[in-house]
Each structure stands twice: as structure tokens, then as C-alpha cells.
Amino acid sequence: DQQVKQNSPSLSVQEGRISILNCDYTNSMFDYFLWYKKYPAEGPTFLISISSIKDKNEDGRFTVFLNKSAKHLSLHIVPSQPGDSAVYFCAASDPDSWGKLQFGAGTQVVVTP
Amino acid sequence: ETGVTQSPTHLIKTRGQQVTLRCSSQSGHNTVSWYQQALGQGPQFIFQYYREEENGRGNFPPRFSGLQFPNYSSELNVNALELDDSALYLCASSRSASGGAADTQYFGPGTRLTVL
Numbered sequence: 001d002q003q004v005k006q007n008s009p010s011l012s013v014q015e016g017r018i019s020i021l022n023c024d025y026t027n028s029m030f031d032y033f034l035w036y037k038k039y040p041a042e043g044p045t046f047l048i049s050i051s052s053i054k055d056k057n058e059d060g061r062f063t064v065f066l067n068k069s070a071k072h073l074s075l076h077i078v079p080s081q082p083g084d085s086a087v088y089f090c091a092a093s094d095p096d097s098w099g100k101l102q103f104g105a106g107t108q109v110v111v112t113p
Numbered sequence: 114e115t116g117v118t119q120s121p122t123h124l125i126k127t128r129g130q131q132v133t134l135r136c137s138s139q140s141g142h143n144t145v146s147w148y149q150q151a152l153g154q155g156p157q158f159i160f161q162y163y164r165e166e167e168n169g170r171g172n173f174p175p176r177f178s179g180l181q182f183p184n185y186s187s188e189l190n191v192n193a194l195e196l197d198d199s200a201l202y203l204c205a206s207s208r209s210a211s212g213g214a215a216d217t218q219y220f221g222p223g224t225r226l227t228v229l
Contacts, residue, residue: 004155006155034217034218036220041222042222042223043117043119043203043205043220043221043222043223044156044203044220045220046217046218046219046220049217089155089156091155097169099144099146099161099163099168099169099207099209099216099218100146100158100161100169100171101146101148101156101158101205101218102158103148103155103156103157104155105153105154105155106154106155
């Protein structure tokens with residue numbers, strides 16, 4: 001039962017433009033959401049998180065938006081850089097899950113010159 | 114500050130064998146979680162250890178077991194290996210006051226296990 005879904009397996013964007021990655025979830029108990037970036041042969045690297053009491057969190061070029069009514073979150077990367085080319089995972093947890101993060105399948109981002 | 118480390122990097126086993134994977138948590142972290150990532154999928158939660166006890170478990174059979182040591186390092190043991198156990202095994206550590214869920218987890222580089 002996939003409770004976190006990333007419906008776009010890949011995204012191609014030009015350097016300098018905005019990358020928008022989307023994530024949908026089905027479990028209304030999720031209260032904490034995270035985005036991770038993963039390069040080949042490396043573990044996921046934490047990027048940014050957001051609590052369900054907020055609808056936006058910003059950190060440098062990265063902004064995460066949360067729409068609880070739609071059970072949807074998105075990650076905006078502005079401006080996109082070649083080093084942003086990686087797989088991006090959305091993850092979520094609920095207060096009763098004892099640290100269990102549920103991940104989406106990931107979106108492969110390619111930033112072209 | 115030392116990050117999360119895992120050993121070995123790669124491992125090849127045959128079906129039916131047993132394997133032990135190791136993880137050293139990030140300095141100051143007391144909680145370790147293990148995940149299995151199959152090719153083309155997101156990581157799947159196996160279990161979490163907090164203060165040397167299992168603190169939550171995903172949908173994995175009992176042949177997946179673990180330990181956490183007083184220095185917060187951890188082991189993942191898998192018995193009776195099956196072909197489908199071939200995957201990247203990720204360890205993540207976090208700092209938790211109570212073993213609760215809302216703590217950012219930081220991942221190691223993973224161990225690539227191949228079962229033949």
C-alpha cells in the first residue's frame with residue numbers, strides 16, 4: 001500500500017530555470033514531510049522538511065509547499081543548477097509510526113545546460 | 114562532526130546464507146533506522162532502534178533482525194537469504210528525545226547486497 005506517491009519518474013529542466021517536484025500522500029495522519037536528494041552510489045541526503053502546522057518552508061534555493069487539504073506537497077528549486085541532477089525522494093511520517101519514514105519512488109531530475 | 118558510516122560497501126552472498134551489515138551513527142545521535150531500497154523504488158522501512166531496543170518495525174519477516182550497541186552503532190542481520198533480498202541497505206541515524214517520529218534522519222552511503 002503506497003501511501004506516498006511521486007507520479008513523475010523523471011523531470012528535465014534547463015539550468016537557471018525552476019524545477020518543481022510533486023508528491024501526493026494518502027495518510028491524513030502524516031504530520032512531518034521531508035525531501036531527500038540521492039546521487040548514484042550514495043545514500044539519500046536530507047534537503048528540507050516541513051511540519052504539518054506550516055504550509056511553506058524555505059531554505060536557500062529550496063522551498064517546500066504543503067497543501068494539507070489536497071494531501072500534496074511540492075519542492076521548488078530556483079534556480080536549477082547542474083549539480084541538482086539527482087533522484088529526489090519525498091518522505092513522510094506520522095506521530096504513531098516510531099520513526100518510520102514512508103518514501104515515494106523518487107523523481108530523476110536532469111538539469112541541462 | 115562524523116556522518117553515518119556503513120560497512121561493507123558491497124557484498125555478494127548465495128541463497129540460504131546469512132549476512133551482517135554494520136552502521137555507525139552520526140555523532141550525538143541515539144536512534145538508528147534501517148531501510149531496504151530495491152532498484153527503482155524508494156527506501157522501505159525495516160526497523161528502528163532506540164536505546165538498544167527495537168522501537169518499530171516495517172513489513173519484514175523475522176529473519177531480518179538487528180542490534181544496537183551502547184555507543185549507538187547498529188547491526189542488521191538477515192538469515193536464510195533469498196534472491197529478493199538483493200538491494201541497497203541504508204542506515205539512518207537521528208537524535209531523539211523519546212524515540213518519536215518527527216526527527217530528521219540522516220543516511221549513510223548504504224551497503225549493496227547481491228544474493229546469487
